[in-house]
Amino acid sequence: MTVAEAPSQLMSVETALERILAAVPGSTPPEEIAIADALWRVPSHPVVATVSLPPWDNSAMDGYAIRAAEVAEATESDPVRLHVIGDAPPGAAATAAVSAGTAVRIATGAPLPAGADAVVPVELTTPIDAAGHLGHRGRDATGPLPAACLVHSSVPAGGSIRRGGSDIVAGQTIAPAGRALTPSSVALAAGAGVSTVEVHRRPLIGVLATGDELRSPGQPLGPAGIPDANGPGLRALVRAAGGEVVDLGIVGDHLEDVTRRLRHGLERGVDALIVSGGVSVGPFDVIKLAFESIGRLDLWRVAVQPGKPFAFGTAEEANGRTRALLFGLPGNPVSTAVTFELFVRPAIRRLGGHERLNRPPDRAVLLEDVSKSHGRRAFLRVVVERDADGAPRRDREGRIPVRLAGGALGQGSHVLSALAVADALAVIPEAADDLAAGSGVELRWLDGPDAGQA
Numbered sequence: 001m002t003v004a005e006a007p008s009q010l011m012s013v014e015t016a017l018e019r020i021l022a023a024v025p026g027s028t029p030p031e032e033i034a035i036a037d038a039l040w041r042v043p044s045h046p047v048v049a050t051v052s053l054p055p056w057d058n059s060a061m062d063g064y065a066i067r068a069a070e071v072a073e074a075t076e077s078d079p080v081r082l083h084v085i086g087d088a089p090p091g092a093a094a095t096a097a098v099s100a101g102t103a104v105r106i107a108t109g110a111p112l113p114a115g116a117d118a119v120v121p122v123e124l125t126t127p128i129d130a131a132g133h134l135g136h137r138g139r140d141a142t143g144p145l146p147a148a149c150l151v152h153s154s155v156p157a158g159g160s161i162r163r164g165g166s167d168i169v170a171g172q173t174i175a176p177a178g179r180a181l182t183p184s185s186v187a188l189a190a191g192a193g194v195s196t197v198e199v200h201r202r203p204l205i206g207v208l209a210t211g212d213e214l215r216s217p218g219q220p221l222g223p224a225g226i227p228d229a230n231g232p233g234l235r236a237l238v239r240a241a242g243g244e245v246v247d248l249g250i251v252g253d254h255l256e257d258v259t260r261r262l263r264h265g266l267e268r269g270v271d272a273l274i275v276s277g278g279v280s281v282g283p284f285d286v287i288k289l290a291f292e293s294i295g296r297l298d299l300w301r302v303a304v305q306p307g308k309p310f311a312f313g314t315a316e317e318a319n320g321r322t323r324a325l326l327f328g329l330p331g332n333p334v335s336t337a338v339t340f341e342l343f344v345r346p347a348i349r350r351l352g353g354h355e356r357l358n359r360p361p362d363r364a365v366l367l368e369d370v371s372k373s374h375g376r377r378a379f380l381r382v383v384v385e386r387d388a389d390g391a392p393r394r395d396r397e398g399r400i401p402v403r404l405a406g407g408a409l410g411q412g413s414h415v416l417s418a419l420a421v422a423d424a425l426a427v428i429p430e431a432a433d434d435l436a437a438g439s440g441v442e443l444r445w446l447d448g449p450d451a452g453q454a
């Protein structure tokens with residue numbers, strides 16, 4: 001435990017984030033990739049349609065391409081007979097043009113033949129074969145081409161026609177720069193003829209876990225070892241934020257070893273290095289010195305709970321330009337995750353070219369009393385109340401009722417089980433020491449099971 005510091009010595013969360021974002025040198029350079037590989041990637045330039053959608057006027061229905069004026073008087077009992085002169089199956093343009101007294105059978109999506117101005121759906125027709133026999137009304141449109149058909153209803157000019165370019169016009173922007181491509185935007189771009197897209201290279205992020213007590217998965221713990229939670233946890237958080245990981249492994253609390261690993265990360269060309277542990281003021285806490293030996297330390301005391309021991313710095317090129325951002329996160333796994341969410345994730349998103357750095361804010365109402373350290377902004381791990389279908393409940397003011405995750409002991413910065421069940425962070429302002437049940441607070445959602453973006 002360190003001696004309590006006067007809040008005035010601590011930097012606000014906003015100022016810390018501003019300083020971090022100001023140090024981000026820009027977003028990563030573009031690379032060209034196949035649209036099929038572009039899910040969740042961030043376009044560096046607007047994605048522009050290369051073909052119109054639909055490319056030409058086409059049919060919205062299986063039926064017959066006709067001239068609407070010719071069937072204007074058609075009724076159920078007094079249908080109009082048209083001579084069927086050709087077929088427009090999917091993937092083929094009709095060779096025949098529709099003229100007076102004729103129709104061309106047409107499939108959904110096939111190009112409208114010349115001369116036609118409407119499609120009559122097959123359900124409103126009866127086929128007639130070459131011998132003059134009537135088939136079944138509305139028979140499905142896949143059999144042999146009938147010689148003629150009866151049309152039992154009028155249709156408006158333009159009926160059942162999708163106009164060329166009515167969805168997308170060639171040259172139109174279909175996805176802006178800076179917004180990750182979703183499954184449907186991948187489909188839209190592919191449908192609009194886009195085969196490759198320019199996207200920001202995924203930010204390359206080195207992750208190093210420090211602590212003499214840490215053991216890698218499967219290693220015996222011995223009398224005082226613990227499994228490394230932060231290495232795997234941070235690598236997962238980096239990937240969820242759109243980054244690519246350089247795994248720098250686990251290292252003990254030795255300045256030279258830490259510095260060597262960090263240099264190795266820099267040589268790999270990382271955009272940022274994240275170190276967990278060793279960032280307090282204890283005798284084994286070497287991260288600040290390590291940052292100073294590869295770059296410079298910018299800030300390290302932020303008015304945040306959990307996560308006060310937090311270090312940020314930069315390693316620079318010879319010309320003074322930022323080469324890599326340096327994040328030293330507290331070792332307690334909950335503090336690690338919360339400081340990542342508050343300070344590292346927005347920086348990775350800026351590196352990755354995202355226009356929006358933060359998640360959309362939400363509002364909650366506390367279902368129980370909470371208390372916290374004075375002068376620091378607390379980010380409590382909370383579980384939201386849901387209805388039987390899993391949808392978050394909201395009160396009349398639109399606020400989501402929340403409970404502390406993990407019960408009475410759940411808010412300790414070492415309690416991973418509470419973090420794992422938390423849906424979100426409830427934000428308790430610096431000035432409050434306690435908040436009573438019923439108080440409204442800001443809510444910051446975390447990645448839940450539905451958020452997968454790997």
Ligand code: AMP
Nearest residue numbers: 209211228229230231277278330331332
């Ligand atoms: P430190 O920030 O190094 O003082 O560590 C604070 C607490 O977090 C100690 O109890 C550490 O054992 C624990 N800790 C540090 N790093 C990790 C890690 N990678 N995985 C799990 N616990 C950790």
Ligand code: MG
Nearest residue numbers: 211277278331
């Ligand atoms: Mg340590």
